[in-house]
Amino acid sequence: MPGSEMFSFPYRVKAAQTELGQQILADFEEAFPSQGTKRPGGPSNVLRDACLVANILDPRIKQDIIKKFIKQHLSEYLVLFQENQDVAWLDKIDRRYAWIKRQLVDYEEKYGRMFPREWYMTERIAVEFCHVTRTELAKIMRTRAKEIEVKLLLFAIQRTTNFEGFLAKRFSGCTLTDGTLPKKPKAPDNPFHGIVSKCFEPHLYVYIESQDKNLGELIDRFVADFKAQGPPKPNTDEGGAVLPSCADLFVYYKKCMVQCSQLSTGEPMIALTTIFQKYLREYAWKILSGNLPKTTSSSGGLTISSLLKEKEGSEVAKFTLEELCLICSILSTAEYCLATTQQLEEKLKEKVDVSLIERINLTGEMDTFSTVISSSIQLLVQDLDAACDPALTAMSKMQWQNVEHVGDQSPYVTSVILHIKQNVPIIRDNLASTRKYFTQFCIKFANSFIPKFITHLFKCKPISMVGAEQLLLDTHSLKMVLLDLPSIGSQVVRKAPASYTKIVVKGMTRAEMILKVVMAPHEPSVVFVDNYIKLLTDCNTETFQKILDMKGLKRSEQSCMLELFRQRLPTPPSGPEGSSSLSLLAPTPEQESSRIRKLEKLIKKRL
Incomplete structure (x- = not known):
């Protein structure tokens, strides 16, 4: 019946398609037998047409042909x-x-036109080769694991990643489907990345252990080179420069990081990061901290008499020119390491798997380099501070009650200025690349020297009116030198940082006020006491006692003065607020020192 014929037509079509598909597969089997020797025959128009037919048949026919x-x-x-x-x-x-x-070349020449372009046969052959190769390499490496040395492993990795790069240039990766590739490292520009090289990951411990050993040897070489070559030479371009060894270290780190990330961005990268941390700390300890000059508690065995006879150009600082340059080099190197370690942390986080980012943390290593920087600055401050100590001692030993006329600045001032002119330009020039730490040095020196100067000022007793005038002149001279300290001896005059200027003005103005109070007549007593409270805003009895000692008043006179002083102090309001306001009006030396320390910390944070 016509109806039944029409009803059976789709079945007949399907049967015909199946038969045609089987015939096409048979033709391919005959042309390219899976068993035995490959026949020398090549593509034919029949096979090419067969592929075009297979394109519209059951997709399984096409897949079987390809497979x-x-x-x-x-x-x-x-x-x-x-x-x-x-x-x-x-x-x-x-x-x-x-x-x-x-x-692949052979295929293109012989069979390139036989298969439809949209089958991407060349890429499919390459991809299947990669799958087979990864499986075969994994198998043989498991069998011969003990024979894998790091050089051999790196050679194989390099050649394999180069090949994966070749595939990326040649093919689009459009035949790669979900499940085709193992989980691979992030390589958005190369869809073939890891398609073979993933098989090396289980053996990466060989690479990590090797890097541990290599970095240990590198640090030892840095130590040996430093001992052999010595510190950077002063008066050369090397002075204050970053030690070349740290650049070598980070170049090696970069090479390792890139090498490892090309293969794995998983646990091996975390293991490598741990190795990096270990040797950053070792570098900080063995190369930087370990080579900082050692200090002694003495001030170089200088005597007051020899100090007062110093002439321009004499050297009294504990550290030599070479040692000052070395400290500056170590400081600059620590700063470079600090900044580069931060960049290293960022790069590691970029390359590692997202799930592992939180395990990358180099804060401890950055803190270590910050400690080296602080230690270096402290050494520079202590050195200049200690060089000035004999001059301050000489100041306190002078017979100020016997000074008959005011002249030029005293020899001890000349001595302090000499040391500042000797040290500061060297430090500034050698820290030219890191101005903020030179500023920190200036601030720390001012915070150390000025309180010490005031302490020695109180030891100058008794003082005559003329002696106080001379001391006031000396104090003003020191104040001007300190204000100019950041650019002293420089052809380029820069305005000193406001944070530094504020500390100098505040500290040295206090010294000037002390001397102005000493110069004021102590009669009438009420006027003297009120003048003291007004000028120094210091309600501390001990400070007032020191002023009276400087004036050379007798104990009986001092007792009356102290009693009057207590009576004339501003009466604070009752309650905790009162004590607070009194504290603000009358800072003790301890409070003053505490404030300076807080200010210093604040400045350091802002810098």
Whole structure:
């Protein structure tokens, strides 16, 4: 019946398609047998047309054709590179990639036009080769794991990643589907990244252990080189420069990081980060802290008499020119390491898997370099401070009650200025690349020297009116020098940082006020006491006692003065607020020192 014929038509079409598909597969099997020797025959118009027909048949026909052709095309590879063959080992891995490159060229020449372009046969052959190779390499490396040395492993990795790069340039990766590739490192520009090289990841511990050993040897070489070559030479371009060894260290780190991330961005990167941390600390300890000059508690064995006879150009600082340059070099190097370690942390976080980012933390290592910087600045401050100590001692030992006329600045002032002019330009020039730390040095020196100067000022007793005038002149001279300290001896005059100027003005103005109070007549007593409270805003009895000692008043006179002083103090309001306001009006030396320390910390944070 016509109806039944029409009803059976789709079935007949399907049967015809199935038969046609089987015929096409048979034709391909005959042309490219999966067993036996490959026939010398090549593509034909019949097979090309058959592929076009297969395109519209059941997709499984197309998949079978592709699968059988690729399997037949790679059959020779499996024979040539069997596990028991000499060429199968890692040292001859290049031969694997050379073989497939020849096969791809051979395919293009012989069969390029036989298969439809949209089948991407060349890429499919390459991808299947990668899958087979990854499996075969993993198998042979498991068997011969003890024979894998780091040089051999790195050689195989390098050649493999180069090959994966070649694939990325040649193919789009459009045949790679979900599940085709193992989980691979982030490499957005290369869809083939890890398609073979993933097999090396289980053996990366060999690489990590090797880097641990290499970095240990590198640090030892840095130590030996420093001992052999000595510190950077002063008066050369090397002075204050970053030690070249730290650049070498970070260049090596970068090489390791790139090398490791090309293969894995998982746990091996975390293991490598731990190794990096270990040797950053070792570098800080052995190369930087370990080479800072050692200080002694003495001030160089200088006597007051020799100090007062100093002439321009004499050297009394504990540290030599070479040592000052070395400290500055170590400081500059620590700053470079601090900044570069921060960048290293960021790069590691970029390269590691997202799930592992929180395990990358180099804060401890950055803190270590910050400590080296602080230690270096403190050494520079202590050195200049100690060089000025004998001059301050000389000041306090002078017979100020016997001074008959006011002249030029006293010898002790000349001595302090000499030391400042000797040290500061050297430090400034050698810290030219890191101005903020030079500013920190200036601030720390001012915070150390000025309170010490005031302490010695109180020891100058008794003082005559003329003696106080001379001291006031000396104090003003020191104040001007300190204000100019950041640019002293420089052809380029820069305005001193406001944070530094504020400290000098506040501290030295207090010294000037002390002397102005000393110069004021102590009669009438009420006027003297009120003048003291007004000028010094200091309600501390001990400070007032020191002023009276400087004036040379007798104990009986001092007792009356102290009693009057207590009576004339501003009466604070009752309650805790009162004590607070009194504290603000009358800072003790301890409070003053505490405020300076707080200010110093604040400045340091802002810098």
